[in-house]
Amino acid sequence: MKKLLSLSGLMTGLAALPVMAQENLRIDGLETVGRPIDGKMGFQPAVTRVAQDIHDLDYLLLVVCTVITLFVTGLILWIVVRYNKKRNPTAAAFTHHTPIEIAWTLVPILILLLIGAYSLPILFRQQEIPTADITIKATGNQWYWTHEYVDEGFGFDSYMIGAPATMTAEDEEAGGVAHVLNDAMVAKLERAGYAREDFLLATDTSVVLPVGKTVVVQVTGADVIHAWTIPAFGVKQDAVPGRLAELWFKPEREGVYYGQCSELCGQAHAYMPITVKVVSEEAYAEWLGKAKAEYAGIDQPLTVASK
The missing domain is CATH 2.60.40.420 (Cupredoxins -  blue copper proteins)
Structure with a gap:
């Protein structure tokens, strides 16, 4: 050659x-x-299906991360204001809260399932060579x-x-x-x-x-x-x-x-x-x-x- x-x-x-x-x-x-x-x-223009999939996945992850960040930040601020020592001189004595524990277990699982359900088909499409x-x-x-x-x-x-x-x-x-x-x-x-x-x-x-x-x-x-x-x-x-x-x-x-x-x-x-x-x-x-x-x-x- x-x-x-x-x-x-x-x-x-x-x-x-x-x-x-x-x-x-x-x-x-x-x-x-x-x-x-x-x-x-930012990204260069997506001119293939593979690139567009990557952009869409990035957007989804950005939305998920933004929602979680805003929620956690708001929750911290609410706790600081609502449960500070001045407003609550006597601290609560309980150690468990079953509904909250169930929620913080199930919600991350649902979020991961959402990400997985969206990202795995994209990964398979990239790896399966036509x-x-x-x-x-x-x-x-x-x-x-x-x-x-x-x-x-x-x-x-x-x-x-x-x-x-x-x-x-x-x-x-x-x-x-x-x-x-x-x-x-x-x-x-x-x-x-x-x-x-x-x-x-x-x-x-x-x-x-x-x-x-x-x-x-x-x-x-x-x-x-x-x-x-x-x-x-x-x-x-x-x-x-x-x-x-x-x-x-x-x-x-x-x-x-x-x-x-x-x-x-x-x-x-x-x-x-x-x-x-x-x-x-x-x-x-x-x-x-x-x-x-x-x-x-x-x-x-x-x-x-x-x-």
Whole structure:
């Protein structure tokens, strides 16, 4: 299988050249949906059923916790006012109150049953891997990702734009420094179709997927433990060397989504992002044909234009 980059990181000049199969899907043609926003809080937009389930469960737990907190706080304040020493100079002598003891046993049980009844189906839906329309194998390396389209027979390495492996002599002459955001790095991002805000998020090659299709990702590690995470998809899976784990999602919205390695994996852990582009089925078919030719040397079938 032809790789975009060698595992040794040699030929860094070639690593920074635009890849033919990636050029027709620049970020300026897609909405950036899954980009973290400075100063904002909360989840990224949920674009899969899995992510929406997580958001709904979080909301339910927030409501339950808020109600319990307000109830307990109000109860403490009422007891402080109603049963302080000034108002009750003679303390009560009883040691048991059966109705209250029954209540504080049954109510937590009912709350836990509510949470369990809601959360367990969500957990099962996440863990039960459906039949895949597309299967991708993601391998974590120090410090980049290798993505293989299992059924199509090709794969490529994805380095962060600005990682040492993507820096060319021309970049260095222009003042570019690996992992440093300056004017030369901004220009490098813009040549790849990205913006300044995409620094530390954008990769030189992207995982490209069609909208509305079930995607299964097989996750493993080549050296140490990594983690493949896309917040907008609601997926996170440790990449453990010697083990093959799976996750799944079905993106329902076209756009550009970002993720990160989410398991501390060494010196450059912060510099191995994931870029996923979700496109229409027509755009995906076009990209797939070019990707096979580029990465695996599989010629595209000739088409005869109709008159």
